[in-house]
Amino acid sequence: MSETKKFLFFNRKAPYGTIYAWESLEVVLISAAFEQDVSLAFMDDGVYQLVKGQDTKGIGMKNFSPTYAALGDYEITKIYVEKESLEERGLTLDDLQHLVWEDEDEDYAEKDSIRLVSRAELADVMAEQDVLFNF
Amino acid sequence: MSETKKFLFFNRKAPYGTIYAWESLEVVLISAAFEQDVSLAFMDDGVYQLVKGQDTKGIGMKNFSPTYAALGDYEITKIYVEKESLEERGLTLDDLQHLVWEDEDEDYAEKDSIRLVSRAELADVMAEQDVLFNF
Amino acid sequence: MSILHLVNKSPYENSNLNTASSIMKSDDMLLLIEDGVYGAVKSGKASAMIAGHKVSVLGPDLAARGISEDKLADGVEVIDYNGFVDLVETNDKVQSWL
Amino acid sequence: MSILHLVNKSPYENSNLNTASSIMKSDDMLLLIEDGVYGAVKSGKASAMIAGHKVSVLGPDLAARGISEDKLADGVEVIDYNGFVDLVETNDKVQSWL
Amino acid sequence: MKFTIQVNEGPYQHQSADSAYHFAKAALDKGHEIFRIFFYHDGVNNGTRLTTPPQDDRNIVVRWTELGQAHDIDMVLCVAAAQRRGIVDDGEAERNGKDATNIAPGFRISGLGQLVEGGIQSDRLIVFGD
Amino acid sequence: MKFTIQVNEGPYQHQSADSAYHFAKAALDKGHEIFRIFFYHDGVNNGTRLTTPPQDDRNIVVRWTELGQAHDIDMVLCVAAAQRRGIVDDGEAERNGKDATNIAPGFRISGLGQLVEGGIQSDRLIVFGD
Numbered sequence: 001m002s003e004t005k006k007f008l009f010f011n012r013k014a015p016y017g018t019i020y021a022w023e024s025l026e027v028v029l030i031s032a033a034f035e036q037d038v039s040l041a042f043m044d045d046g047v048y049q050l051v052k053g054q055d056t057k058g059i060g061m062k063n064f065s066p067t068y069a070a071l072g073d074y075e076i077t078k079i080y081v082e083k084e085s086l087e088e089r090g091l092t093l094d095d096l097q098h099l100v101w102e103d104e105d106e107d108y109a110e111k112d113s114i115r116l117v118s119r120a121e122l123a124d125v126m127a128e129q130d131v132l133f134n135f
Numbered sequence: 136m137s138e139t140k141k142f143l144f145f146n147r148k149a150p151y152g153t154i155y156a157w158e159s160l161e162v163v164l165i166s167a168a169f170e171q172d173v174s175l176a177f178m179d180d181g182v183y184q185l186v187k188g189q190d191t192k193g194i195g196m197k198n199f200s201p202t203y204a205a206l207g208d209y210e211i212t213k214i215y216v217e218k219e220s221l222e223e224r225g226l227t228l229d230d231l232q233h234l235v236w237e238d239e240d241e242d243y244a245e246k247d248s249i250r251l252v253s254r255a256e257l258a259d260v261m262a263e264q265d266v267l268f269n270f
Numbered sequence: 271m272s273i274l275h276l277v278n279k280s281p282y283e284n285s286n287l288n289t290a291s292s293i294m295k296s297d298d299m300l301l302l303i304e305d306g307v308y309g310a311v312k313s314g315k316a317s318a319m320i321a322g323h324k325v326s327v328l329g330p331d332l333a334a335r336g337i338s339e340d341k342l343a344d345g346v347e348v349i350d351y352n353g354f355v356d357l358v359e360t361n362d363k364v365q366s367w368l
Numbered sequence: 369m370s371i372l373h374l375v376n377k378s379p380y381e382n383s384n385l386n387t388a389s390s391i392m393k394s395d396d397m398l399l400l401i402e403d404g405v406y407g408a409v410k411s412g413k414a415s416a417m418i419a420g421h422k423v424s425v426l427g428p429d430l431a432a433r434g435i436s437e438d439k440l441a442d443g444v445e446v447i448d449y450n451g452f453v454d455l456v457e458t459n460d461k462v463q464s465w466l
Numbered sequence: 467m468k469f470t471i472q473v474n475e476g477p478y479q480h481q482s483a484d485s486a487y488h489f490a491k492a493a494l495d496k497g498h499e500i501f502r503i504f505f506y507h508d509g510v511n512n513g514t515r516l517t518t519p520p521q522d523d524r525n526i527v528v529r530w531t532e533l534g535q536a537h538d539i540d541m542v543l544c545v546a547a548a549q550r551r552g553i554v555d556d557g558e559a560e561r562n563g564k565d566a567t568n569i570a571p572g573f574r575i576s577g578l579g580q581l582v583e584g585g586i587q588s589d590r591l592i593v594f595g596d
Numbered sequence: 597m598k599f600t601i602q603v604n605e606g607p608y609q610h611q612s613a614d615s616a617y618h619f620a621k622a623a624l625d626k627g628h629e630i631f632r633i634f635f636y637h638d639g640v641n642n643g644t645r646l647t648t649p650p651q652d653d654r655n656i657v658v659r660w661t662e663l664g665q666a667h668d669i670d671m672v673l674c675v676a677a678a679q680r681r682g683i684v685d686d687g688e689a690e691r692n693g694k695d696a697t698n699i700a701p702g703f704r705i706s707g708l709g710q711l712v713e714g715g716i717q718s719d720r721l722i723v724f725g726d
Contacts, residue, residue, distance in 0.1 A: 013381075014378055014381075014403045014406065014433070015432075015433065016402070016403070016429075016432050016433065017376070017377070017378070017402045017403030018403075044380065044381065045378050045380055045381050045403070045406075048378075048406065048433060051433065051434040051435075052434055053434035053436070054431075054432060054433060054434040055431045055432065055434070056431075056432040057428075057431070058427065058428025058429075058431050058432065058448070059428045059429060059432045061432065063432075065434075088380060088412070088413050089380060089406070089409070089411075089412045089413070090409055090410070090411025090412040090413070090415075091411075091412075095434075
């Protein structure tokens with residue numbers, strides 16, 4: 001059982017109201033050390049995790065949103081964001097952080113990590129996975 | 136501050152999936168000792184708490200639903216059940232326990248505790264209260 | 271590569287059943303447990319969401335909530351914890367909608 | 369006898385805002401805190417639920433979630449924790465929709 | 467004005483404990499009185515001294531203890547809820563045969579009547595939960 | 597078949613811990629193997645020996661301990677989550693300067709890698725939560 005598995009981490013909860021988003025991100029970072037094929041999906045209220053400009057000073061909690069920008073450094077480059085979830089909430093990709101990774105095979109060219117997908121396309125992504133993580 | 140207050144205990148969660156319904160009922164029973172003017176409201180998923188025929192053997196949890204039938208003995212006689220919540224869930228009063236109390240002023244005549252109210256009527260009940268309890 | 275979709279919350283309080291039912295593929299299966307079992311009651315409005323899917327419901331959770339099997343939507347299968355284990359085994363993976 | 373209605377959950381995941389807004393009387397006030405603040409965003413579908421009500425939203429919770437005040441529905445007032453305390457004082461009682 | 471505050475959820479998992487704290491602090495700053503903070507359901511987990519949150523995060527339990535001691539607030543953990551969740555003081559340890567305690571300074575364990583009394587004695591009851 | 601089970605909520609407040617237990621028991625009865633039960637988020641509160649539930653109710657913690665010992669199951673409490681919630685074993689007490697422990701028999705505290713490993717080593721991962 002030492003082959004690589006395809007892991008999809010599902011993010012469906014808003015940040016700060018509950019800790020799931022943050023503790024989920026901690027698992028994602030750890031998983032990078034295991035050299036699996038890791039993807040992240042953001043749907044439903046999970047899309048709120050990626051909204052830029054978060055400032056938690058007033059609620060006295062740690063702002064963990066900068067960590068998403070570091071995912072590329074952990075070689076986590078497939079971040080699926082569901083279109084229907086954005087639209088229902090009146091959000092566009094411009095409201096979200098711009099997440100990138102550097103492709104060492106192409107002279108470290110900077111590439112987008114976020115892939116905007118429809119619900120049907122996300123279903124296809126789910127179907128390809130070996131393990132689905134939920135928090 | 137020794138006057139009687141009007142207390143309304145709000146029940147909006149289904150039983151067993153979470154403990155709120157049960158621990159809320161424990162507060163209601165305790166409150167009876169304080170001689171306040173106590174009412175209960177069941178709306179949204181809270182109406183499921185009163186469904187008859189609950190049998191928890193298979194999930195290994197305590198069936199606390201018989202306690203509702205004892206509320207009359209605690210002189211808790213005003214139990215408001217919201218009509219819209221029942222209808223949305225395909226329930227009628229016949230699906231619920233028949234809760235009664237004995238009116239000592241009328242030679243212990245048995246009277247219904249449940250009062251079926253519309254959402255607008257429940258809003259009126261809320262408006263009359265001094266304290267709203269939520270769990 | 272079929273998925274077992276697990277929903278444990280009431281569809282009247284929470285949107286998980288709605289999301290799950292809208293993303294399921296035709297080979298996938300839906301299992302309702304805990305407060306999720308309310309979604310299988312035929313006379314409730316939410317039962318419209320499960321139409322067209324292969325749906326099972328956990329019997330012990332139904333009984334706890336006082337729902338007799340004749341109240342269920344057509345085609346819903348009632349299973350016990352052993353049947354739950356079988357569904358996890360026969361589908362390729364599990365998606366818990368939390 | 370006005371009521372301060374407190375909603376702390378996202379209206380996209382949970383039905384509390386829908387229930388609260390449908391039972392509120394004209395003198396009542398609605399305060400959105402925690403994940404409830406998403407209900408005040410003008411471009412979101414859920415903002416239809418708060419139309420016609422007196423609505424406040426907790427600024428520190430807005431900022432934490434990256435929502436600038438110009439994104440809010442018309443008429444929504446932004447308050448801080450001191451303003452929260454004032455609302456509890458000026459209304460006769462509080463209904464927390466949990 | 468006199469407030470009673472009820473907290474239904476534990477620290478960190480939900481924001482409730484944070485919101486309740488910030489509300490309590492603002493109320494005190496504005497000169498109001500807090501008659502009692504009643505921790506119910508998983509809220510009793512706010513009263514364990516055994517937490518060690520990350521260095522760069524707030525310490526919710528210590529924050530309660532400090533607020534309570536600074537303003538002499540009655541902070542009550544419901545005994546029935548505490549027994550189910552494993553929050554124990556000396557008396558409970560003795561009564562239930564437990565070999566350790568974990569209650570944090572500034573909290574006490576008592577019955578549900580304390581919540582009802584809060585509803586009677588206070589001008590406002592405000593509940594923070596999930 | 598080999599399962600890893602993840603539990604995200606504490607005992608009593610949510611049914612998750614009950615559902616996970618009944619699932620685990622059924623899986624074992626059917627001859628499956630449980631590679632690991634990983635307790636995350638408030639799930640770590642399943643691993644305190646200080647609970648005293650009512651006499652007429654199930655004892656969730658003792659039930660886990662007995663199941664784990666009977667079937668030699670690896671029951672892991674996430675260390676980061678345990679620190680936030682105050683679940684402590686001897687090593688954690690020493691490391692974080694705590695004057696008591698509360699971990700129940702049959703549980704151990706370890707890192708998040710144990711969950712990832714569960715995902716790699718098991719045929720199925722199944723999550724119980726809120």
